Amino acid sequence: MKVNVLGSGTSHGIPVVACFCPVCRSENPFDKRMRASIHITGEAGESIVIDTGPEFRLQAVRAGIERLDAVLLTHAHADHLHGLDDVRPLCRSVPLPVYSSDEILEEVRDRFSYVFKETQPGGGKPRLDLRKADPVIEIGSLRITSIPVKHGDLNILAWKIEEAGRPSLLYMTDTSAIPESSKSLAGKPGALIIGALRERPHETHFTFRQAMETALELAARRVWLTHICHEHSHNEIAGFCEDFIRERNLEGVGIAPAHDGLEIRL
Ligand SMILES: [Zn+2]
């Protein structure tokens, strides 16, 4: 399985419009972050994207995505959903399955109401097949589990992707708490990509430290922080991760900030 981080930024993206802070002005390409999303390719070419933010088109072109078997949605916030129309070229012949919870799909139906209405011929619309995520979905050889987590008061989904004989991937963005029953579903992820907004506390997102503590609690071995805001540069965050590893004496555990274009092989 190959994972491509399409975007690693918080809801604004970085640089933030009209912000001239050192991170938004940084020339380090790792400090340029599109909205958070990943693309997964299975051994048999299965192709799945988690979330379709406003930059989906740019991300798909950059990553060379040629086909999609499914979209998995974590939740319906604009930064995770509003690029959904741009899947159009990937669902011309067959409707594209979009998996999430009933509650989240209801919001998708509302936000993209024109897709599900009779409209004049000639108007291009994506062909979407909204499907309630059963606890486990199989796409080719990928086994996909939806895991309920909390984003403040909201119920959203983390996604676990498994492929036989390989370490599992857990993608858990925009999370502020994990219900006890979901911790066992998460298992011990081989790789964890986890939302970590900033150093200062936030009501609906883990801080860097909370995300790293959660990674330890889940016994993840390789960890990347994502959904990052502009308060710290990539290099500073890499330093926080190294300090945390040293402070906790974590041998054999890797923790680092993700960046757009990062490729992870599992
Ligand atoms: Zn978000």
Ligand SMILES: [Zn+2]
């Ligand atoms: Zn800024």
Ligand SMILES: [Zn+2]
């Ligand atoms: Zn959110």
